[in-house]
Each structure stands twice: as structure tokens, then as C-alpha cells.
Amino acid sequence: MTYPSLLVLKASAGSGKTYSLVFHYIRLALSVPSNEAHYRHILAITFTNAAAGEMKERVLRTLYELSESTAKPELSADLQQALNIDGPELIRRAGNTFRHMLHNYSMLSISTIDSFNQRILR
Secondary structure (H helix, E strand, O other): OOOOOOOOOOOOOOOOHHHHHHHHHHHHHOOOOOOOOHHHHOOEEEOOHHHHHHHHHHHHHHHHHHHOOOOOHHHHHHHHHHHOOOHHHHHHHHHHHHHHHHHOHHHOOEEEHHHHHHHHHO
16 A cells, blocks of 8 residues: 555544554554664644644554554554564564664654744744
């Protein structure tokens, strides 16, 4: 399955936007087998600081759960199918990416529209 270079999710409150965003973010971050820093090429923009903080926390928590085999089985199965990989490979990629994100947290580009625009103007 190929995805467009720009993915916009629009939905009402409580409809699972954050879950979908986290799923797509992790799918993209783990899509390159030998590059645990591929997430540096992904930009996720939200409206509020709270939403950006929640998404960062959920991305990290989900990667940790995937690397420890404690993630929801449906999520693991969906990612394995989307990435066309098996369970051990998903665990390896998630662990490597999780560790890299922790050591290079400033490279994680999940921010608000305002923060993104300020970064461009600087």
C-alpha cells in the first residue's frame, strides 16, 4: 500500500484521530528497515500544545509497547500488515526507533501550527 506524501486526517472529537495519527506516524517511522532515524523526515502538526504533547507521548509509549510485545495485538497486526513484516522484525524496528527517539528527542517533529510557523520564520 502506498501513501501520499501529505496525509490530512479530519474528524470530530472522540473519533480516534490521535490513534490514527499515531498509527500513521509509526508506520512511516518504521517503514525504512535499516534507518531508526527515519522519523526525522516526518512532520506532524496539531492545533494545540496539549495535542502535540499527547501525540509525542503516545508515539513514544506505543513504540515502547511494540518493542516489549505489550502493545494491543490489533495494532501490532495492522502494522505488520502495513509494513509487510513479521512480529520479530516489528519488535526490532520499534525498539531501535524508540531508543533513537529518546536519545534525540529534539528531532521529533510533532508540534503546533504556530510553533511550526515560528520555526520557519526564524
